[in-house]
Amino acid sequence: MNYLKKALRDFVRCKENIINVILLSILLTLIIFGISFRDSLLNFWDDLTNKSYNYRLFLVTYDFNNITEEEALKKLENFPHVVQVFNAKGLSIVGQALNFVDDKHDGYFYIFGAPEDGLPLISGENLKKYEDENVLICPKGFNPDSFASEDNDKSDRINMESYLGITTDLSLAGQQEKEQFTIVGLYDDDYSYSTGEICYSSFKTVQRLNEKYQKEAFESNTQEGIEVFYPIYFVIDDVKNLNNLQILLEKEGLFPENVTRIDSETGSQIISILTVVIIILFFITIIMIIILNLKRLDEKEKELAINTALGYTAKMNALFFLYESLIISCVSFCLALFINIFFSTIIKRILLKGALYFNFHLSINWIGCFLAFLISIFIPLIINLIMLKKISKIPIVEILKE
Amino acid sequence: MKIQIKNLSKTYKMKNKTIQALNNISYIFEGKNFYAIMGHSGSGKSTLIHCIGLLDQITEGEILLNNVPISTMSENEKAHIRATEIGFIFQSFYLNPKLKAYENVMLPMYLDKSINSTIRKSKSLLLLKELGLETRSEHYPKELSGGEQQRVAIARALVNNPSIILADEPTGNLDSDNEKYVLETLKQLANNGKCVIMVSHSDIVKQYANKILYMNNGKLGE
Ligand SMILES: Nc1ncnc2c1ncn2[C@@H]1O[C@H](COP(=O)(O)OP(=O)(O)OP(=O)(O)O)[C@@H](O)[C@H]1O
Ligand SMILES: [Mg+2]
Numbered sequence: 001m002n003y004l005k006k007a008l009r010d011f012v013r014c015k016e017n018i019i020n021v022i023l024l025s026i027l028l029t030l031i032i033f034g035i036s037f038r039d040s041l042l043n044f045w046d047d048l049t050n051k052s053y054n055y056r057l058f059l060v061t062y063d064f065n066n067i068t069e070e071e072a073l074k075k076l077e078n079f080p081h082v083v084q085v086f087n088a089k090g091l092s093i094v095g096q097a098l099n100f101v102d103d104k105h106d107g108y109f110y111i112f113g114a115p116e117d118g119l120p121l122i123s124g125e126n127l128k129k130y131e132d133e134n135v136l137i138c139p140k141g142f143n144p145d146s147f148a149s150e151d152n153d154k155s156d157r158i159n160m161e162s163y164l165g166i167t168t169d170l171s172l173a174g175q176q177e178k179e180q181f182t183i184v185g186l187y188d189d190d191y192s193y194s195t196g197e198i199c200y201s202s203f204k205t206v207q208r209l210n211e212k213y214q215k216e217a218f219e220s221n222t223q224e225g226i227e228v229f230y231p232i233y234f235v236i237d238d239v240k241n242l243n244n245l246q247i248l249l250e251k252e253g254l255f256p257e258n259v260t261r262i263d264s265e266t267g268s269q270i271i272s273i274l275t276v277v278i279i280i281l282f283f284i285t286i287i288m289i290i291i292l293n294l295k296r297l298d299e300k301e302k303e304l305a306i307n308t309a310l311g312y313t314a315k316m317n318a319l320f321f322l323y324e325s326l327i328i329s330c331v332s333f334c335l336a337l338f339i340n341i342f343f344s345t346i347i348k349r350i351l352l353k354g355a356l357y358f359n360f361h362l363s364i365n366w367i368g369c370f371l372a373f374l375i376s377i378f379i380p381l382i383i384n385l386i387m388l389k390k391i392s393k394i395p396i397v398e399i400l401k402e
Numbered sequence: 403m404k405i406q407i408k409n410l411s412k413t414y415k416m417k418n419k420t421i422q423a424l425n426n427i428s429y430i431f432e433g434k435n436f437y438a439i440m441g442h443s444g445s446g447k448s449t450l451i452h453c454i455g456l457l458d459q460i461t462e463g464e465i466l467l468n469n470v471p472i473s474t475m476s477e478n479e480k481a482h483i484r485a486t487e488i489g490f491i492f493q494s495f496y497l498n499p500k501l502k503a504y505e506n507v508m509l510p511m512y513l514d515k516s517i518n519s520t521i522r523k524s525k526s527l528l529l530l531k532e533l534g535l536e537t538r539s540e541h542y543p544k545e546l547s548g549g550e551q552q553r554v555a556i557a558r559a560l561v562n563n564p565s566i567i568l569a570d571e572p573t574g575n576l577d578s579d580n581e582k583y584v585l586e587t588l589k590q591l592a593n594n595g596k597c598v599i600m601v602s603h604s605d606i607v608k609q610y611a612n613k614i615l616y617m618n619n620g621k622l623g624e
Binding site for chain 1: 448452455457458477478481482483484485486488490492496498500501509510512513519558562
C-alpha cells in the first residue's frame, strides 16, 4: 500500500494540520535561529580575539620597587602564550603623512608596533620581512586625521588599495625631519577597533623612532615630586583561557590589562542565556510534538476504528499515523529552514550592514538545523512507537456505537 | 460462507454487576440468505453483529467461519478476513469526511496490494455507478445526502466482494424511499449468494428478508 501517497493526501486535506505546521515551524525556527545566533556570536568573539591584534595586546603594570623593567621583560618573554614583549618605546608614535593631507584629513595618525606576523592582512606583506625598516601596514580605509573619532563617516576614509607599494614622506612626533616609509600591506579595519587612524610597523622600528625623536619622553623621571614609570607591553597568541593566563601572571607580580577591552563578560552571559533558552525551546518542542500527536490520535480515533472494521491492522493504522506525523514534521522543518534563510539574509543585508564596526557574520548553523531535523523526525518516531500500543487498543466497538 | 455460532455468550463486567449482552446463542448463518435481526433496544443485536464481524471479543462459546474457529485466528488473520470476507454497513455511514466518495470506496482495496490504483479507481467508480451515484463520485461525504452517503458506504462494503454483509440498522437514518432502495440492494446481494445479516427496527424489512430472527435479552430465536 502506498502509505506515503495516502498520508500526503490526508495531510493536505486536513485543515488542522496548517495550525500544527505553523506551531511546530515557529518552534523549529526559533531553535535553528537560536543555535545559529549563538554560534555566530561565539565565532564573532573568537574572530575578535584571534584576528584582532588590538585584543591580544596587553600592558603590564608591576611594583617598580621590587621588579626592574629588565626583570619584568625577561619574565614575560618566557611566559607561555606570550609571543612578543616590548617596552613603552615600542608601542606607538604619532606620525604625519604629508601626502595624505587634504581638506578632510590633517595627515596625523598612529604608528603602532606590531608582531611580525600577527596582523590579519588583506593584501600585501607582513612585517616579518621588514624587521627594522621603514614600512607601514595601513588600514584598508585610511583616515589620517587627528580628529578621527568612532562616529566619523566611513566614506571619509581613503581607500588604500591603490597606494599599496608606494613610498610616502612622514614626519614623526611632531619633528621637522622627514623619513620615507613604504606601504607594504593593508589590514581589514573592520576587524580592528581603530577608526582608520592606526598603521603598524615592527616593534623595532617604532622603538627606534621613539628613541630618535622623543627619547627624553620615556625616561623615568620625576614630575612634581612623583616618579613616573612606563608599563611594558606584551602580545599573546590566540589562547582561549585568558583568565588562567591572567592568574598566572599575577602570581609573578605582573598585572596585565587589555589595551583594548573586550566585553567578554556580557558576551558569555548572552551565550549562557541563549544556551538556556535553546534547551528550554528543545523541551517545549518535544512536549509540543507529544501533545500534537495525542491530539491527532484523538481526532483520528474514529477514522482508525472504521479502518479497522474495513480490515486494516493496528500496524497499518499506526503506519498511516506515523507517515502523517513525519510529513507534518518535515514540512514544518522545511518551513523553519526557509524562514531562517529568509530572515538571516534580511538581517545581514539590512540590520547588520554598517551597524557594527566588526564583521558580525550571522550564518545559519547546520548543526542547529540537523538537531532541529532530528527532533522533528525522531520524536514523532518514538512517540508513534509508543502509540502503536495505544492504537492497537482503540476501543473499536465503543467508538462505532457512538 | 457458513457462519456457525456455538453457545456464544458475551458478558460485560461492570463494577457491581455483570451484563449479559449475548446469552448462549447457537445458530448457523448461511450464504444466499437475507437475515433480518429484530428486537428491542439493548437486546444485544449490535453486540452479535460485532462478534460475527470479528470486532469484539467473545466471552464464551465459539464462532466458526467456514469451519475455522475464530479463537484460533491471530489479529492479522482476523483483519484479513474482515478485509476480504466481511463488508460492514453502519447506521451512521461512517464515511471518511476527508475523502471523496470514490476514495472512500477505494479504502478497503488498498489492502490488496495486487490491485493497481487505476483498477482500484475504475472499480469503485463502476460500483458507484451501479448504485446510481455516477455523478456524485467526486463529492465529499458532507456534500451528499444521507441516502447517497449510505449508498457510498454500501459500495465500500462491497468493493472487495465479501461473502458476508453485516448491516447494523443501515436504514435507521434514511427516509422510506432510500430505505427501500437499500433493502432491495441487500436482497439482491443475498440472491447473488452472499450471506446478508441485517439489524433493523422497521417492519418493512420483513418484506425483503427471507429469515427473520428476534433477539431478546441476549437470546436469539426465530
Ligand atoms: N461496553 C459496554 N459495557 C457495558 N455494557 C455494554 C457495553 N456495550 C453494550 N453493553 C450492553 O449490552 C447490551 C446489548 O447492547 P447492544 O448494543 O448490543 O444492544 P442493541 O440490541 O444493539 O440495542 P440498540 O437497538 O439500541 O442498538 C445492552 O444492555 C448494553 O447496555
Ligand atoms: Mg445497536
